[in-house]
Amino acid sequence: MIHGGAGTGKIRKSSKHAQDISKALENSVSTGYDILEKSDGDAAAVNAVESAVASMEDSGLFNVGIDSCLILDKRIEMNASIMNGKDLAAGSVGMVQHMQNPVKLARQVMERTDHTMFVSDGPLELAKLFNITVAPVEPFLFIIDFHLLRE
Structure with a gap:
């Protein structure tokens, strides 16, 4: 099961945007x-979840990855978490910047550290330690000045 968010706006089902989201x-x-079908073993479910979330992070259509909501100073900050239901291992990252797929780092937290969560500068330092690509992630579409929307 996946879920693409629950925003406050309505999208016409017949619109191009709705079709893109559905796709x-x-x-x-x-x-x-596909990963579940081809994989065997304990890691199959976690691999499938990580890949499905990364796909959504890469799409630019959801409030994750390259199209995350902007914080007040118009920078992208993201959160991600992942859990293995078999052994209840979990990993998460918060306030992540400069990373396209924070779910991949959350998995590394789960599998390669004794911690459950890293926030603030911690995820960036951990990504460097684990040789995970760190690069500025610009908003995928465009920046909206939310103050204008309220007037």
Whole structure:
């Protein structure tokens, strides 16, 4: 099961944007399902979840990855978490910047550290330690001045 968010705006079902969202959700599910079909062993479910979420992070259509909401100073900060239901291992990162797929780092927290969560500058330092690509992630679409929306 996946979920693409629950924003306050309504999207016309017949719109191009709604079709793009539907296609991205189908792609995310297919990505995860393909991994489950081809994989065997304990890591299969976690691999499928990580890949499905990364697919959504890469799409630019959801409030994750390259299209995350902006914080007050118009920078992207993201959160991600992942959990293995078999042994209840979990990993998460918060206030992540400069990373396209924070879910991949959350998995590293789960599997390679004694911690459950890293926040602030911690995820960036951990990504460097684990040789995970760190680069500025610019907003995928465009920046909206939310003050204008209220007037």
